[in-house]
Amino acid sequence: MARMGRPGLTDRQKRELWERWKKGETLSDIGRALGKAPGSVFGVLRLGGGIYRHPRRRSERSLSLAEREEVSRGIAAGRSMREIARCIGRAPSTVSREINRNGGRRRYRAAVADEAAFDRARRPKTCKLEQQPRLQRIVAQKLSLEWSPEQIKGRRTGAVDRLDGTPVLRL
Numbered sequence: 001m002a003r004m005g006r007p008g009l010t011d012r013q014k015r016e017l018w019e020r021w022k023k024g025e026t027l028s029d030i031g032r033a034l035g036k037a038p039g040s041v042f043g044v045l046r047l048g049g050g051i052y053r054h055p056r057r058r059s060e061r062s063l064s065l066a067e068r069e070e071v072s073r074g075i076a077a078g079r080s081m082r083e084i085a086r087c088i089g090r091a092p093s094t095v096s097r098e099i100n101r102n103g104g105r106r107r108y109r110a111a112v113a114d115e116a117a118f119d120r121a122r123r124p125k126t127c128k129l130e131q132q133p134r135l136q137r138i139v140a141q142k143l144s145l146e147w148s149p150e151q152i153k154g155r156r157t158g159a160v161d162r163l164d165g166t167p168v169l170r171l
Contacts, residue, residue, distance in 0.1 A: 018052040068110035
C-alpha cells in the first residue's frame, strides 16, 4: 500500500541530521544538505527535545520471541513450567512470571506477550529534578555557588548545611 502524506527521513538521513546538528549547523543548512525543508528538520529535532535518542534495543536478559513461542508450545503440550524452563534454559520463576503477567496458561500468546514486554520496558519517567521542585531549588542554589555537579552529587540526604545563612537540605 502506498504511503500517504509527505515522505519522512530515512534512518541514514536522521543520523546525518543529528551529526550536523551536533556540529552546530543551522536548520536551513541541514535541510539543504538533506533535500528537506527546515521545518522538517525542526520537527525531527523537536520530537527528540533537541537530544539524540538511540534506537531502543531489547535487553539480552529478556526473553526473545523464539523463547516465548517455545513457552506457548509448552503450554499447549501441557508441560509443567519447570519442563518449559529446562527446555529454553531459563529459571522456572522466569517462565512462571512470564506466563502470569501475560494472561496465564489459558490466554498466553507469544506474539502478544512479546509486544507487551517491549512496551513495559519503556521508561517514560521524567528526570528526578523535574519531579522534585525542592531538589531542583537545592541543585540550582549550589550551582549558583559554583559547586561542581560532582560536589553536589556527593552530598548526603538529611544533613543540614548553611549557605548564606539559610539552612539547606544536603543532597
